[in-house]
Each structure stands twice: as C-alpha cells, then as structure tokens.
Amino acid sequence: MTAEPFVTDSATATPAHPPAPSAPKTVVNPPPVQSSRSRAVERVAGVLALVGTVTTVWLGLWVTPPDAAQGDLVRLVYVHPGVAWVALYLAFGLAAVSSVLYLWPRTRSLFWDRLAAAAVEVGVVFNVCTLVSGSIWGKPTWGVWWAWDARLTSTAVLLVLFLGYLALRRVPAEPDVRARRSAFVALFAAVDIPIVHFSVNWWNTLHQGATVLNPGLTLKIHGSMAWTLLLGFVSLTLVFVWMLLVRYRVGVLEDWLDANELGLALAERQSEGSGAPGPAARPVGVA
Amino acid sequence: MRYVVAGYVVILTVLFLYAVQLVWRRRRLARAVARVSVADGPPGAPGAGGVS
Amino acid sequence: MHPRTGWLRMWRDAVLVAGKDLRIEARSRVGLSQVAPFGVVALALFAFALGPDRSVMAKGAPGLFWVAVLFCTVLAVQRSVSVESGDGAHDGLRLSGIDPAGLFLGKSVGVAAQLVVLEVVLAVGVVLLYGARVAVPWLIVVSCLLGTIGLAATGTLYGALSAGLRVRETLLPFLLLPIVAPVLLAGTRIWQAAMVGGTPATGTQWLRLLVVFDAVYIAVGVLLFGPIQETA
Numbered sequence: 212m213t214a215e216p217f218v219t220d221s222a223t224a225t226p227a228h229p230p231a232p233s234a235p236k237t238v239v240n241p242p243p244v245q246s247s248r249s250r251a252v253e254r255v256a257g258v259l260a261l262v263g264t265v266t267t268v269w270l271g272l273w274v275t276p277p278d279a280a281q282g283d284l285v286r287l288v289y290v291h292p293g294v295a296w297v298a299l300y301l302a303f304g305l306a307a308v309s310s311v312l313y314l315w316p317r318t319r320s321l322f323w324d325r326l327a328a329a330a331v332e333v334g335v336v337f338n339v340c341t342l343v344s345g346s347i348w349g350k351p352t353w354g355v356w357w358a359w360d361a362r363l364t365s366t367a368v369l370l371v372l373f374l375g376y377l378a379l380r381r382v383p384a385e386p387d388v389r390a391r392r393s394a395f396v397a398l399f400a401a402v403d404i405p406i407v408h409f410s411v412n413w414w415n416t417l418h419q420g421a422t423v424l425n426p427g428l429t430l431k432i433h434g435s436m437a438w439t440l441l442l443g444f445v446s447l448t449l450v451f452v453w454m455l456l457v458r459y460r461v462g463v464l465e466d467w468l469d470a471n472e473l474g475l476a477l478a479e480r481q482s483e484g485s486g487a488p489g490p491a492a493r494p495v496g497v498a
Numbered sequence: 499m500r501y502v503v504a505g506y507v508v509i510l511t512v513l514f515l516y517a518v519q520l521v522w523r524r525r526r527l528a529r530a531v532a533r534v535s536v537a538d539g540p541p542g543a544p545g546a547g548g549v550s
Numbered sequence: 551m552h553p554r555t556g557w558l559r560m561w562r563d564a565v566l567v568a569g570k571d572l573r574i575e576a577r578s579r580v581g582l583s584q585v586a587p588f589g590v591v592a593l594a595l596f597a598f599a600l601g602p603d604r605s606v607m608a609k610g611a612p613g614l615f616w617v618a619v620l621f622c623t624v625l626a627v628q629r630s631v632s633v634e635s636g637d638g639a640h641d642g643l644r645l646s647g648i649d650p651a652g653l654f655l656g657k658s659v660g661v662a663a664q665l666v667v668l669e670v671v672l673a674v675g676v677v678l679l680y681g682a683r684v685a686v687p688w689l690i691v692v693s694c695l696l697g698t699i700g701l702a703a704t705g706t707l708y709g710a711l712s713a714g715l716r717v718r719e720t721l722l723p724f725l726l727l728p729i730v731a732p733v734l735l736a737g738t739r740i741w742q743a744a745m746v747g748g749t750p751a752t753g754t755q756w757l758r759l760l761v762v763f764d765a766v767y768i769a770v771g772v773l774l775f776g777p778i779q780e781t782a
Contacts, residue, residue, distance in 0.1 A: 242535040268506060283499045290509055314777070336516045340509045347505040368728050375725045382715050392781045395711055395774070396725065399704075402770065403729045406763055410732040413759070414739065450513060457520045464527035468534065475534050 240471060243463050249456065256453040263446030270439040278436075287348045289439050293447035294340040295366070301451055302334025303369060306376075307401035310394035324390035325466070327397060329458035331376050333451060338370045361412035368407050372400040386466060560652040560772075567648065567656025572663060574633055581664045585625045586671050592618045593675045604681045611682035612741030615672055616734050619701070622668045623661075623730070624723045627705035630661050631713050631722075640713065650776035654706060658771065662702035669694050682745060689744035689753045696760040697737045703767040704729050710778045736760045 271289035278285035309327035312318045345363055346356050357363065376396050380389060575581050596614045600606050607614075634640045643653065673690070676682050684690055708726045712718045736756040743753030 242531045264510075268510065272502070272506065283502050286502045287505045290506060294509060333516075336512060340512050343508050343512075344505045347501050347508065351501050368731060371724075371728045375721075375728070378721060378724065379712075382717060382721075388781055391777070392711055395778055395781070399707065399729060399770070402766060403732075406732045406759075406766070407728075410735045410759060413756075414735050450517075454517060454520060457517075457524055461520065461524050461527060464524065464531055468527065468530055472534060 240467070243467050245460060253453060253456045256449055256456065260446060260449035260453050263442060263449055267439060267443045267446050270435070270442065275435050275439050281352075284348065284351060285436070287344060289436075289443040290447070291341065291344040291348055292440075293443040294337050294344060296444060297447050297451045298334050298337035298341045299366060299369065301448065302330045302337060303373075303401070303404070305455075306330040306334065306397050310397035310401075313390055313394045314398070321386060321390060321466075324386075324393065325459055325462040326455075328380060328393065329455050329462055331373050331397070333454045333458055335370065335373045335377065336454075337447075337451065338366060338373060341366055342370065359411070360415055361408050364411045365404060365408040369400070369404055372396075372403070376400065386470075556649075560649045560655065563649045563652025564655035564659065567653050568659040568663070569656075571630060571633065571657060571660030575660070575664060580629055581626065581668065585622050585629070585664070586668055588625065589618050589622045589668055589672050590675055592621055593672065593679055597679060607680040608682050611676045611680040612745065613734075613738045614680070615676045615741065616697070616737040618672050619665070619669055619697070619737075620727060620730065620734060622672070623665060623701045623705055624726065626661050626664050626668070627709045627726070628719065628722060630657055630706065631709040631718065635713065644779055650779055651772040653779075654703075654710075654771040654775035655768075657709075658699075658702040658706045658768075661705055662698050665698045665702060666694070669698065684744060685746045685748065686744040686750050686753070689740055689750060689757075692757060693737055693740035693744070693753070693760065696757065696764055697733045700733045700760060700764045700767060701730055703764065703771050707767065707771050707775070707778065710775065711781060714781070732759065732763055736763070 267289055271286045275286070275289075277283045306327045309323040309330065313320070313323035313327065342363070345366070349358060349363075350356050376393060379396055380393050382389070384392070593614065596610075596618070597607060600610060634643060673694070677684065705726060708722060708729070712722050712725065715721060736759045739756045740753040740760075742748050743750050743756070
C-alpha cells in the first residue's frame with residue numbers, strides 16, 4: 212500500500228489573519244483502496260462458501276442416512292471436523308507462518324502482521340465452534356459435556372492462547388511494535404501447542420487406574436456421507452477464506468484511521484486557532 | 499437428533515453472527531475513512547469547497 | 551565476532567545480570583518477605599477449599615504444590631521485570647551493550663534461584679500441612695529443578711514481551727500460565743510417582759518431557775531475546 216503523503220497547511224488558505232507562528236504541517240495519506248481483483252475474489256469466495264455451507268447442511272441433516280453404529284450423531288461429523296481443521300490447523304498455522312514471515316527481516320511487512328491478526332480473530336470464532344460442537348457431540352457419546360482428552364484440552368488451551376494474542380494487540384502501541392509483540396506471542400504459542408498436546412495425551416494414557424476415554428472417530432464413511440464430509444471441509448474452508456479477507460480489510464481500514472484521524476483533528480484545531488477556514492466541517496456524529 | 503440440530507444451530511449461528519459483525523464493521527470503517535479523507539480536501543484550498 | 555568470545559561474553563553477562571538481580575533481592579528481600587508468605591497463604595487456602603479430610607489433601611498435594619509454584623512464578627517474574635521499569639533502567643540496560651542472550655540467561659537464573667528457595671518452603675509446607683509422604687526424594691528434587699528452569703525461562707520471555715505495558719499485571723499471567731501448562735502436568739505426575747504408592751518409572755518418563763520443554767524455551771530465549779527486547 213504505497214501512499215504519497217500530501218500536506219495540508221491551513222496557513223495557505225486565506226490571509227485574513229497572519230498564520231500561527233508555529234503551525235506544524237499535518238500529513239494525511241490517501242485512503243487505502245481495495246483492488247477490484249481482491250474484491251472479486253472476496254465475492255466469489257463468499258458466494259461459494261454460502262452455497263457450499265447450505266448444501267452441506269441440507270445434505271448432512273436430511274439427505275444422508277444415519278450411521279449404523281452412531282445413528283444420527285454421525286451428522287455432526289460433517290461439520291465438527293471441518294471447523295476443527297480450520298481453527299486448529301488453517302487459522303493457527305496461517306497465523307504462525309505469517310508471524311514468522313513478519314519477524315524474518317527479509318520478508319518483514321505489516322501485511323503479514325495484519326494477516327496474522329485476521330487469522331487469529333477468525334480462528335477464535337472457529338475455535339469456539341469447535342469446542343461447543345465437540346462438547347455437544349460428546350454428551351450423548353460419552354455422557355459428559357467435557358472430557359480432558361488431548362484434543363479437546365489442546366483446543367481449549369489454543370483458544371486461551373489466541374485470546375491472549377488478541378488482548379495483547381488491543382494495547383495501544385506503534386504498529387511495528389505491536390506487530391513484533393504479537394508475532395512473538397504467536398510464535399511461542401506455536402512452539403507450545405505441540406508440547407501441550409503431547410503432555411495431555413500422555414497425562415490421559417498414563418493415568419493410573421482411570422478409565423481412558425477414547426474419543427476417536429472410528430467409523431467407516433462411504434458414499435454420500437463421504438461426499439458430504441468433503442463438502443463440509445471445503446465449504447468451511449471457504450467460509451474461513453471469506454472471513455479472513457473481510458477481517459484483513461477491516462484491519463487495513465482501522466490502521467489507516469488510527470494513523471490519520473489525529474492528523475486531521477490537529478489540522479482542524481490549528482485552522483480554528485489561526486482564524487482561517489480549516490478543512491470542510493465534518494458532519495455531526497463522526498465516529 | 500436434537501443434539502445434532504443443536505450442534506448445527508450453534509455453529510451456523512456463531513459463524514453467521516460473526517460474518518454480519520465483520521461486514522457491519524467494514525462498512526462503518528469505510529464510511530469513517532471516506533469522511534476523513536473528504537473533509538481533508540485537496541491541498542492548497544482546504545475549506546474552500548464548503549461542507550461535505 | 552569470534553565464536554568463543556561470543557559465548558564467553560554471553561556467560562559473563564549472564565553472571566553479571568544474575569548477580570545484580572540476586573543482590574537486589576538480597577537487599578530488598580521481597581521474595582522472602584512477600585512471595586514466600588503468599589505461597590504459604592495459597593497452601594492454606596487450598597486446605598480450606600478441599601476440606602479437613604487429610605487423605606484428600608494428601609492425594610492432591612502434588613498438584614496443589616505446583617499450582618502454588620505457578621502463582622509464585624508469576625509474582626517472581628513480575629518482580630524481575632519491575633526491577634528495571636523505573637528511571638530508564640531498562641533502556642540503560644540495553645544501551646550498556648549487554649549481550650541479549652546473556653541478559654536472558656541472567657534474568658532467568660535470577661528468577662530460578664528465587665523460585666528454588668520458594669519451592670523448598672512450599673515443599674516443606676505441603677509435607678507438613680497436607681501429610682504428603684515422599685518415597686523417592688531424588689525425583690522430587692530433580693523435577694523441581696527442571697520445572698523451575700522451564701518456568702524461569704518462559705517467565706523471563708513473557709516478562710520481556712510485556713515489560714513496557716501498563717496492563718502487564720493482568721496480561722502477564724494470562725499469557726504465561728497456559729504456556730507453562732506442560733510443566734504443571736509433568737511436575738504433578740512426577741510428584742505423584744515419587745509419593746508413597748506411586749510408580750517411579752512413570753516419573754522418569756515425564757522428566758524427559760521437562761527436559762525437552764526446558765531445552766526448547768532456553769533455545770528460543772537465547773536466540774530471540776535481542777529482538778524481543780526491542781518491543782518494550
């Protein structure tokens with residue numbers, strides 16, 4: 212996003228009053244414009260995601276038959292692994308890779324930082340979906356709303372780590388400082404999650420005397436069920452892609468506003484002070 | 499079966515609400531950006547254009 | 551930079567920094583007079599929460615010990631960071647040309663040393679207050695040493711990341727504690743294995759996990775502490 216700054220200097224407006232002796236120049240960059248190509252990609256992804264998801268729901272709830280062993284519960288298999296894959300691998304993986312790319316000097320660019328932030332936020336949403344749908348699947352299957360097995364626990368820990376990342380980002384800071392901090396947190400989380408998963412797995416299997424819950428989805432999927440499962444994965448991935456694009460755009464706009472709102476407000480105040488008519492009055496109720 | 503429906507409803511509702519929030523957020527921010535850049539005006543004649 | 555002088559400088563700076571932090575602790579005695587009593591208070595609170603039945607407390611003693619250690623770690627790390635937060639001491643440290651890896655190791659050693667003392671206090675407390683009976687003492691000692699190293703290393707890393715933030719007090723625990731969950735898991739399991747009635751063999755397996763955890767985060771700290779410092 213290259214921008215040539217142009218200068219607003221209220222002192223040049225009218226010579227009615229002598230300009231304020233030390234009126235600093237305010238610099239405002241032109242607003243970021245979304246390229247038509249990215250808009251098109253976003254639209255296509257959105258439409259495909261919507262169509263795919265609706266089709267998956269229709270197939271999953273009505274068209275496909277219940278499983279011989281699991282009965283109707285197998286229908287959750289069409290969506291739960293999909294959201295889990297997005298949350299645990301796609302979103303988290305993307306956030307980790309983007310963070311490393313930001314930290315690496317040769318590829319350092321705020322683009323990676325914004326992408327990571329978008330991936331984490333969307334990942335949190337999918338993570339919550341994973342935990343809730345997993346819990347709902349678990350209640351009739353194992354009889355409990357929660358089990359401390361490796362997968363569920365690691366997902367929960369990942370959620371907390373994601374939330375920590377977002378909390379850290381909310382602290383006001385220069386964009387590159389914030390980017391660096393966030394990137395390190397993401398990196399440490401990426402390093403930690405495999406260790407956590409491994410430990411909890413061990414923790415369960417080596418536990419003395421307790422019954423070991425095995426939540427593995429061991430079922431044979433074939434025919435229409437297999438296609439629905441695949442469609443579920445693809446649709447939810449497209450949903451993630453669409454959300455990622457929109458969230459990234461939101462980040463770009465937020466950062467631009469943070470950088471430029473102050474400059475404009477300063478220009479307005481200065482023009483008031485020098486008596487010259489400043490920038491055109493903003494409508495009441497500006498955000 | 500009601501567990502299944504509950505699961506689907508939860509996932510779809512959460513995703514839908516978040517999607518709506520994203521679109522609303524982007525719209526609000528785009529409007530704010532438009533206001534800020536219009537109010538700023540072209541260089542050399544700030545304020546000469548009148549009210550936006 | 552000659553490889554050997556690089557290493558030597560790192561160790562020399564680590565000793566310098568660790569000595570500084572420990573000297574400050576020796577003079578102010580914050581760890582001894584505030585953090586240790588807090589740990590003991592935590593043990594008492596656990597006892598109130600779990601009821602007067604000593605068998606329940608004895609069974610939970612390993613976990614409760616490590617949870618108390620985690621709480622004390624948060625306090626010790628906060629203290630380690632706040633020692634440099636006033637009067638531009640943080641910038642002074644960076645400008646002094648101290649090797650960042652040495653700074654990381656030195657601060658970690660400082661935190662670890664304090665934690666070891668705290669753990670002795672807490673271990674005694676757990677044995678006395680909860681009636682925990684130890685069968686294999688060397689497992690206890692080794693687990694505490696390895697766990698402490700991991701806690702100190704990760705704590706120093708996150709302390710540096712959050713050093714400049716006003717919300718550090720609330721953010722640091724939230725960031726740090728999930729990361730050190732493996733230490734809690736491993737430490738608890740090893741202690742359970744070392745108690746009367748446990749199987750020491752499982753304990754040694756978990757020791758390996760602690761070694762891996764420590765190695766990973768020490769490596770991360772040594773390699774990345776320089777860039778991390780620039781975020782403050």
